[in-house]
Amino acid sequence: MGEIVSDWHSLGDEEISQYAAQGYLHLRGLFNQAEIDLGLEIVDRAVRSLATGEDSVPYHASYFNEGSRKDLVRVRNAVAQQREIAYFLDHPRLIGPMVSLLGHGLHVLGSEVFYRDIDSAPHEPWHIDGGPAMHAVKIDHTRRSLQAKAQIFLTEVSEPRSGNFLLIPGSHTWPAPTPSDIEEMNRQQRAGGVPGAVTVRAKPGDVLLFPYSLWHAVDCNVRAPRKSFILRFGHLWHRPHDYHAQPREVLDGLSPRLRRMLGDFGEESHPMDYYKPTDNEVVMSDGGDYTSLVPASLLERHGAAAFGPASWPTRERWTVCNGSPTPAPR
């Protein structure tokens, strides 16, 4: 086979080591203004759809009482409802970091839209993701990751108390939490803050990468509604969190790469494909063109080139702006 040329670039070794040591990477300015505007349009539409009762995932008992909260709109399996999210899921600037952390067998495990309104109480308590089954899994973070989330910020979250993501560097290596660990962490938060916690100060277009095992919380928001996406990636052999299988109408028109990342191997699939796909490097090398999904008003405002490969420099390096260089031991 000849050399495979991809439309994305890997993270550097230093970035991968930083992620392994601290459990997160804050990448500055991954998306441009046109893409931010597209993201904002998606969030606003998702919020309106939920208000009219259109939800793409039924309620689950593990959700924190979300239905009764006035400060939060959270749309799960957003790609099934807001098709334009495909633009972000298949974006070379996101695929590059994700392949670097997880390998070529990338699987979209979830796509969520978040709208966090003004509320002077903390938005989300301290927790790690994945539930007890995943908490019990201990991995070597200097090797390949098990799951990684990408939070794409679409509004200004650079001041404290603006619905900031809070995290503890290095906490992704801590032992599985007990209920009393969780209670203690949140007691400390109520008493003024958890020692060693970092407040992520994000700007629109920034992306935060973090694994399921990182302790995180969401601060209060006294400033302006915070809008973001969280896209969750894992391996093809890993079950999704917010869909069983994507229906044909969601998959049609997506690139072979994104269909594969949504678990679709086509009509001739074999159960072994999820573990040993034969062509994944090739399929993962190239994404789709989603300009036809971009609303006409945004194409007029920014020009089509702002949404296409022409706006993705071939040798781009982004800036990493992690807040604290010191991992917290435990």
Ligand SMILES: O=C(O)CCC(=O)C(=O)O
């Ligand atoms: O909205 C956020 O910043 C984080 C949400 C969260 O805690 C989660 O998805 O586990």
